Amino acid sequence: MKIRHFKVTPFSIPFVEPLQTSGMTYSHREGVWIQMKWDNFTGVGEASPLPGFSTETLKEVHYALEGFHQAINGEDLDSEELFLLIEIHSQNTPSVRFALETAIYDILAKEEELPLAKYLNTNAKSEIAVNGLAGMHQPGEGFTVMKVKVGFRNLFDEIENMENLTKSFGEDIQFRLDCNGAFDLPKAIRFCKEMEKFNIDYIEQPLPADNLEDLAELTYHTEIQIAVDESLTDFQSAEKIIDEQAAHVFVIKPMVSGGFTECKKIIMLARTENIRTVITSSLETAIGRTACLHLALTNEITEACGLATGELLNEGKPTQPIHGGKIAISGGYGLGIDL
């Protein structure tokens, strides 16, 4: 395989409305798209570290991509050598690993005339259930699970918010409450107690990312399942969370955890421990979101995934349609979309 074209395109795309979590307000999504060519096939990928979740900076992304480009420039490499070079050049930049793996698989799947997910797993389905977002998606759109950002209202307002959501969506809809690390242990215990009367699927990252000990303690104080998101950054952190028995659910962000190879390792580990796995976007653009979709399908994820985030960004093109609470791949070969 001789890559004859390697292009990095920086982007900065505004959110439709500034996005608030308990710790951050996002106005723009920044990152790079990469594009490489082999024979007549073009592969694309996205590297966009998410502030507050990712550990690498955009500058480090550029350096890593430059290093990779130097390494492959003019070389004739088989895919094994390419993946080895990806690993070497993305040691501390998981977003780069995700982007490069996506682009190479995009090319390999196109060569085989298969959608990317089918190329990696012949059993992969072509659509997946996704959760809706409270505040954006409405009752009757087919979602069975809704995600609610919490942890920035006072407790009475949180309760009222949940009462209103339950009234409008109905008792059968489950809610995932994402706290983005807002609480300490006593507050988390109190919050969970108040939430137990609602139909809660799980509570996500109630405590700060590094506080696994208290997270494990919290599991003894509530019936609600605990999910980790910010705490889960790579395979090692997954092992640590399991050692501490701190979570029932892994929320895996491929942009943060490092792409197809690393996420598969985390998912396999979780399955041996009966931990539920959910794939979510990192608020990427269409390229990154579609890669997350293929990754979730490749790994036959059965949970509703957090991939319905396209409407948050002002990309100036239509987002993947959601039908009956599900998102499907386009049916084209490879990733199914281009820059």
Ligand SMILES: [Mg+2]
């Ligand atoms: Mg989260």
